[in-house]
Amino acid sequence: MRFVDEYRREEDAQAFVRAIRARVTRPWTLMEICGGQTHTLLRSGIDRMLPPEITLVHGPGCPVCVTPLTQIDRALAIARRPGVIFTSFGDMLRVPGSTTNLLSVKAQGGDVRMVYSPLDAVRLAEQNPGRQVVFFAVGFETTAPANAMAVKRAKQLGLPNFSILTSHVLVPPAIEAILSSPQNRVQAFLLAGHVCAVMGTSEYGPLAARYRLPMVVTGFEPLDLLQGIHMAVCALEEGRFGVENQYTRTVTAEGNRPAQAVLAEIFEPCDRAWRGIGVIPKSGYRLRPAYAAFDATARFDVADITADEPKECIAGEILQGLKKPSGCAAFGTRCTPEHPLGAPMVSSEGACAAYYLYARAV
Amino acid sequence: MRGPCEFKVSAKDTAGDPGAALLAASCPVPGGEGETILLAHGGGGRMTQRLIENVFLKSFDNPALRELHDGAVFEAGGARLAFSTDSFVISPLFFPGGDIGSLAVHGTVNDLAMCGAQPLALSAGLILEEGLLLSDLSRIVASMQAAAAGAGVPIVTGDTKVVDRGKGDGVFINVSGVGLVAPGIVISPKRARPGDVVLVSGEIAVHGIAIMSLREGLRFETTLASDTAALNGLVAVLLGALGEKVHVLRDPTRGGVASTLHEIATQAGVGIRLEETRLPIGEEVRGACEILGLDPLYVANEGKCLVIVARDAADEALALLKAHPLGRSAAAIGEVLAEPRGTVLLKSRIGGQRIVDLLTGEQLPRIC
Numbered sequence: 142m143r144f145v146d147e148y149r150r151e152e153d154a155q156a157f158v159r160a161i162r163a164r165v166t167r168p169w170t171l172m173e174i175c176g177g178q179t180h181t182l183l184r185s186g187i188d189r190m191l192p193p194e195i196t197l198v199h200g201p202g203c204p205v206c207v208t209p210l211t212q213i214d215r216a217l218a219i220a221r222r223p224g225v226i227f228t229s230f231g232d233m234l235r236v237p238g239s240t241t242n243l244l245s246v247k248a249q250g251g252d253v254r255m256v257y258s259p260l261d262a263v264r265l266a267e268q269n270p271g272r273q274v275v276f277f278a279v280g281f282e283t284t285a286p287a288n289a290m291a292v293k294r295a296k297q298l299g300l301p302n303f304s305i306l307t308s309h310v311l312v313p314p315a316i317e318a319i320l321s322s323p324q325n326r327v328q329a330f331l332l333a334g335h336v337c338a339v340m341g342t343s344e345y346g347p348l349a350a351r352y353r354l355p356m357v358v359t360g361f362e363p364l365d366l367l368q369g370i371h372m373a374v375c376a377l378e379e380g381r382f383g384v385e386n387q388y389t390r391t392v393t394a395e396g397n398r399p400a401q402a403v404l405a406e407i408f409e410p411c412d413r414a415w416r417g418i419g420v421i422p423k424s425g426y427r428l429r430p431a432y433a434a435f436d437a438t439a440r441f442d443v444a445d446i447t448a449d450e451p452k453e454c455i456a457g458e459i460l461q462g463l464k465k466p467s468g469c470a471a472f473g474t475r476c477t478p479e480h481p482l483g484a485p486m487v488s489s490e491g492a493c494a495a496y497y498l499y500a501r502a503v
Numbered sequence: 504m505r506g507p508c509e510f511k512v513s514a515k516d517t518a519g520d521p522g523a524a525l526l527a528a529s530c531p532v533p534g535g536e537g538e539t540i541l542l543a544h545g546g547g548g549r550m551t552q553r554l555i556e557n558v559f560l561k562s563f564d565n566p567a568l569r570e571l572h573d574g575a576v577f578e579a580g581g582a583r584l585a586f587s588t589d590s591f592v593i594s595p596l597f598f599p600g601g602d603i604g605s606l607a608v609h610g611t612v613n614d615l616a617m618c619g620a621q622p623l624a625l626s627a628g629l630i631l632e633e634g635l636l637l638s639d640l641s642r643i644v645a646s647m648q649a650a651a652a653g654a655g656v657p658i659v660t661g662d663t664k665v666v667d668r669g670k671g672d673g674v675f676i677n678v679s680g681v682g683l684v685a686p687g688i689v690i691s692p693k694r695a696r697p698g699d700v701v702l703v704s705g706e707i708a709v710h711g712i713a714i715m716s717l718r719e720g721l722r723f724e725t726t727l728a729s730d731t732a733a734l735n736g737l738v739a740v741l742l743g744a745l746g747e748k749v750h751v752l753r754d755p756t757r758g759g760v761a762s763t764l765h766e767i768a769t770q771a772g773v774g775i776r777l778e779e780t781r782l783p784i785g786e787e788v789r790g791a792c793e794i795l796g797l798d799p800l801y802v803a804n805e806g807k808c809l810v811i812v813a814r815d816a817a818d819e820a821l822a823l824l825k826a827h828p829l830g831r832s833a834a835a836i837g838e839v840l841a842e843p844r845g846t847v848l849l850k851s852r853i854g855g856q857r858i859v860d861l862l863t864g865e866q867l868p869r870i871c
Binding site: 142145149150151154155183184185186187189190231232234235244245248249255363364478479489497498499500501 | 539540541542543549550553780786789790793796851852853854855856857858860862863864867
């Protein structure tokens with residue numbers, strides 16, 4: 142298949158592995174930001190092809206994983222209301238709240254539906270004027286533009302029965318939080334290619350300069366990741382810092398301007414809580430006052446619902462790269478995809494799920 | 504997955520409700536008191552397996568059931584009989600390449616064939632919903648007859664019930680069947696042995712993607728049609744030529760190739776290693792899976808079977824499959840190992856290695 146097979150060739154992959162091996166002289170710890178990249182690494186077995194000097198730790202770029210329990214519980218409370226059609230992307234549905242998950246709410250009679258686009262949720266609102274349609278707007282800068290478009294469209298259509306439960310998060314403040322932690326061990330980042338496709342790369346230059354480390358904008362195919370790792374290792378070995386772009390076929394410095402414009406029109410930055418990590422200043426989006434009528438938290442009066450994260454789940458440490466899933470005492474025993482303690486074990490981008498599915502000791 | 508003979512548990516497969524069947528994948532919060540059945544219990548993954556073990560096998564335990572094969576094989580009057588049953592609760596009732604009628608007949612014919620049996624006779628149980636068009640019913644029944652005639656098996660008994668509007672989904676069909684296992688043929692998942700070769704009879708994931716392409720909210724242009732077909736003819740050719748060198752036969756329906764091989768590895772206490780580059784996957788299926796973030800190894804198949812044969816018979820088995828109209832794209836996809844027991848490994852396209860685990864429920868498309 143074109144545009145796929147080119148990035149999965151064994152001989153090219155082996156050549157990159159040899160090049161990395163030839164370049165590395167001492168231990169380095171790299172973090173890939175995006176959960177999609179984590180899954181490619183483990184699915185392809187890249188983690189076990191690399192020389193032992195290189196440690197990959199897995200970043201916070203899994204939107205399902207970083208959505209705090211409080212927000213999941215609010216979603217569950219809304220989904221249980223009679224007359225509500227609660228819509229969400231597929232991989233949010235099995236994430237555990239304090240007592241249940243969206244699929245169980247559905248089994249108990251709640252109208253929970255999976256959609257493939259937030260615009261499908263807007264269409265449902267048009268088709269069901271007597272019902273409230275709520276979309277669970279989760280995601281990084283990658284998914285935020287489409288969710289912003291849905292709100293914009295609902296306003297154009299004058300839909301009084303559409304709203305979104307927002308849990309949008311942003312990459313640069315999360316990187317800053319990781320780097321400013323005294324426990325940080327990350328020496329280079331593989332930046333999330335699709336986030337940069339939307340936002341461009343200019344946000345990262347000041348961060349790379351302040352903390353004096355390399356950041357490589359990286360794609361999602363096996364060869365993308367191997368090349369990104371190679372670029373990061375070369376920069377580390379040569380003592381260079383700054384932003385480099387491996388994913389040039391998709392990412393430009395300025396990013397996607399129309400997408401940025403719709404984001405700026407609908408959303409504004411706000412402080413946001415991350416699962417297991419806590420509140421990171423200016424790390425999320427909320428609806429601007431002109432669109433506040435579409436805010437499901439206010440419409441359904443769920444702002445009072447809060448929840449404490451389960452103590453045994455170390456999602457916060459996993460998402461900051463402080464620990465690997467295999468280093469969690471509950472991994473594979475008290476925490477499995479069937480009985481998860483936290484979202485990283487069930488999300489299709491979760492690091493714990495990747496280790497469980499592809500790399501569990503057997 | 505395929506459970507013990509009479510307990511293949513399936514989620515309702517629906518294209519009418521946006522993504523409803525895909526909602527089937529779930530990780531229930533620890534249950535116990537008040538725990539309910541979720542769609543994921545029929546998803547063919549770990550939850551289905553638990554349901555079979557903890558509910559059905561616990562109550563009905565007996566040697567034939569304990570084989571946990573596509574059908575039960577037992578002796579009667581000096582002959583070895585295979586017996587299987589399968590229920591079909593799909594929506595839409597008609598789809599490119601087939602309908603619920605042909606699917607139901609093929610399903611049970613294939614379950615018998617996977618026991619190494621020649622199907623002898625089928626039953627048809629139909630649960631009809633008030634309001635179903637008689638013309639639709641006639642079309643489905645004609646399709647059942649055509650599928651049965653094509654497989655050379657008569658439908659010899661049946662039953663019909665009608666339920667109130669809203670309490671069914673047009674029509675639910677159960678087909679049961681009996682077959683005769685020839686002397687010398689012993690097909691069982693437990694017969695997979697280190698050194699054996701794993702073959703698949705054609706391109707994988709076709710049926711699942713064809714059905715998914717019809718789903719509300721997901722409709723995509725495709726020329727894919729379901730590959731539903733009766734496999735008893737193909738199996739007869741293999742068994743006729745290779746006899747007891749054929750060790751395991753399974754049709755990787757719900758849960759796909761990965762889940763089926765995982766069960767075989769567990770039951771036989773062996774490892775299985777696949778090579779990603781050897782998996783026969785069509786371009787359209789690959790494209791759809793890439794876009795949706797699905798792994799074709801877990802997507803449902805119809806009209807395809809996995810064949811595990813002794814190494815010295817592998818070349819001949821592959822040649823026989825390729826010579827059959829239903830096996831033209833057959834391929835050797837992997838081998839059976841002594842270790843690691845109960846585990847399926849995959850050599851990735853780029854040369855890495857990973858495990859292929861059983862999913863909890865069905866796969867869900869990803870956020871981004």
